[in-house]
Amino acid sequence: MIRHTVVFTLKHAAGSPEEQAFLGDALILERIPGVEKFERLRQVSPKADFDFGFSMEFADQAAYRSYNDHPDHVAFVRDRWVPEVLRFQEIDYVAL
């Protein structure tokens, strides 16, 4: 199991229609084959300067690579992530 997470802050104002559109349209990622346990999260620690997170799991590295290369992921990164995300940090976990 590989848990892929990304914590991020949008360029959009909190509560704006653009923010809601981004978070809603991100659900396309959940439908990419191999994606398990997809979650959209709010980051709430005052010690972290990020507002949101996505978390998903893959059975193995092949499934993770397939997701990364999937046209819907490539298009989301190009058309939405890059223009709309202010800063982010990827963190990927496997069991110890």
Add this chain to the structure above:
Amino acid sequence: MIRHTVVFTLKHAAGSPEEQAFLGDALILERIPGVEKFERLRQVSPKADFDFGFSMEFADQAAYRSYNDHPDHVAFVRDRWVPEVLRFQEIDYVAL
């Protein structure tokens, strides 16, 4: 539900007895009342400069506060975390 995570790098050399001792002794945190789904994880993204992670869930903020104030947590932070952790980032999530 609140998911409390911390991603970190130890001062110890990879594979050292001190590293193993820290990761093993951290299991004391799992036994603190209110802690659910405790996980010790390896951080594997080349885009994140951290080696390990802990993840746990709490039913609510009261359970999270109780964990933070628990003597076993306070002692672990004072006696192990502060002297042995090189850098870390807390990230806490709630459902969107």
